[in-house]
Amino acid sequence: MVTIERAQALADEVLFPAASAVDAAGEVPRSHFDLLAQEGFYGLTAPPEHGGPGLGLVDSARVFEALAGGCLTTAFVWAQHHGVVHGIATTDRAELRERYFADVVRGAVRGGVSFAGAVPQPPRLHATPVDGGYRLDGEAPFVSGWGLVDVLQLSARQDDLVVNGLVDARPDTGIRVEPLELVAAQATSTVRLWFEDFFLPAERVLGVLPHADVLSAQARGSWLNGSLPLGLTGRCARLIAEAGRPRVAERLEAWRDDAREELNAAFAAGADIAPARAAAADLALRAAGALVTAAGSSALLAGAHGQRLVREATFTLVAASRPAIKDELLELLAGGAR
Numbered sequence: 001m002v003t004i005e006r007a008q009a010l011a012d013e014v015l016f017p018a019a020s021a022v023d024a025a026g027e028v029p030r031s032h033f034d035l036l037a038q039e040g041f042y043g044l045t046a047p048p049e050h051g052g053p054g055l056g057l058v059d060s061a062r063v064f065e066a067l068a069g070g071c072l073t074t075a076f077v078w079a080q081h082h083g084v085v086h087g088i089a090t091t092d093r094a095e096l097r098e099r100y101f102a103d104v105v106r107g108a109v110r111g112g113v114s115f116a117g118a119v120p121q122p123p124r125l126h127a128t129p130v131d132g133g134y135r136l137d138g139e140a141p142f143v144s145g146w147g148l149v150d151v152l153q154l155s156a157r158q159d160d161l162v163v164n165g166l167v168d169a170r171p172d173t174g175i176r177v178e179p180l181e182l183v184a185a186q187a188t189s190t191v192r193l194w195f196e197d198f199f200l201p202a203e204r205v206l207g208v209l210p211h212a213d214v215l216s217a218q219a220r221g222s223w224l225n226g227s228l229p230l231g232l233t234g235r236c237a238r239l240i241a242e243a244g245r246p247r248v249a250e251r252l253e254a255w256r257d258d259a260r261e262e263l264n265a266a267f268a269a270g271a272d273i274a275p276a277r278a279a280a281a282d283l284a285l286r287a288a289g290a291l292v293t294a295a296g297s298s299a300l301l302a303g304a305h306g307q308r309l310v311r312e313a314t315f316t317l318v319a320a321s322r323p324a325i326k327d328e329l330l331e332l333l334a335g336g337a338r
Contacts, residue, residue: 002040002053007063008036010185011070016235017246019071020303026186028148032074037107041067045082052107057220058264059225065260068231071127072312073187075228076319077112077145078256083221084111085151087153087164091206096166100151112145112169113153115221119322121215125195133202136162140193141321145169146177147189153206155214162214163186174198184311185319218322223267226277229284229316232257236287237308244295252287259283278328280314288313 014035022028036042044060046052057062067075081104088101103109117125117140125138136156143152152169155162170178171177176194241249262276292299292306299306317329 002044002055002057002063004055004062004066006039007041008069010039011066011231015067015070015074020071020305020308022071022073022187023184023308024303027128028071028074028077032071033078033107033110033148036067036074036078040106041078042081042107042110043085043105045085046101046105050089050101057224057267061224061260061264063225063232064227064277068228069235070231072232072315073185075146077188078187079224079228080112080145081107081110081149082224082264083113084151084153084166086220087113087166087206093203093206093335095203096206100166104151109151110145110149111151111153112143112149113155114140114143115155115214115218116141117217118155118157118162118211121226125154125156127156127158127200129158129161130199132199133205134158134200135163136195136198136200138195138275140195142180142190143193144188144190144208146179146191146193154200156200157211157220158208160211162209162211163200164209165200166204166206167200172198182315184308184315219267219270219273221320222273222277222322222325223263225320226263226273226280227260228320229280229313230260232284232309232316233259233287235305236284236291238307239291239305240287240294243291245294248290248294252290253284255283256287272324273323274322274328277321278332281313281321281325281329284313284316284330285310305320 036084042061043051048054085104091097104111117138125140127134127136149169152167154167155164174195174197178192180190237249237252259280266273266276288310291309295306298304
């Protein structure tokens with residue numbers, strides 16, 4: 001059954017014990033993703049009438065948080081899937097929904113997303129209308145899960161519009177794959193994709209939206225992604241308590257709870273999510289630093305949780321971030337008011 005408690009149990013019993021090995025090997029065991037699918041977590045954000053657990057978005061965010069506190073790498077790849085669930089659930093293309101939705105909800109088909117080519121100004125990935133669909137040219141600079149997912153929800157810009165399409169996540173004519181070397185979460189299998197005369201058939205287009213509408217919709221993703229640094233903070237607090245510093249751990253947990261409430265309140269009110277999202281990432285970085293301090297020199301050893309969590313906290317400063325979040329984070333990191 002998909003619950004926050006079950007997510008926490010999987011994080012504690014399966015994901016966290018393997019997190020250091022995943023980090024060292026640069027590879028997530030397929031069994032991690034198979035287990036999440038078997039337990040129903042790939043359908044977490046699906047509407048109840050289509051097989052979702054009906055948790056609501058606030059509780060769904062707590063599931064993201066719990067799994068990230070087990071293994072950020074596994075959670076980050078899995079989290080991308082829910083962009084595909086949302087995209088197929090809301091598309092006007094009934095044939096795409098009929099073909100894919102049941103399989104993505106149960107995790108038989110696993111997905112990733114790439115918005116980074118279409119959202120920036122100027123865009124990096126361009127869509128040009130041609131007979132029967134679109135021609136894509138440019139780059140998708142940060143695509144996680146390549147080789148681990150089956151389909152990719154890809155966004156490209158056509159003037160002031162964003163074209164969202166569903167493509168197979170495999171090498172194809174017009175796609176060049178550039179593997180990226182990351183200092184943290186290397187096992188996310190993150191690549192840069194280069195497109196030249198790549199044909200996106202009209203029947204694989206999920207929708208075409210104004211760029212302004214896409215920017216407005218980014219708040220939902222930023223809110224859910226804010227759960228990832230909160231999960232790291234919670235894990236750091238537990239390890240700090242085990243290192244004999246319970247008062248420090250309690251303080252970090254209280255700050256984490258406050259950060260969670262700020263994220264939830266901003267999203268519920270339709271307010272700017274950037275300050276709360278930035279505060280969550282800033283807190284994760286400080287919590288990881290506190291863990292290294294509490295653990296001492298052993299935290300610097302290869303395979304130690306401390307050094308890994310510092311690197312993963314750094315990952316949350318930039319992964320799935322946006323310019324407004326970057327601005328807020330720079331203010332915090334440069335000593336601005338919290």
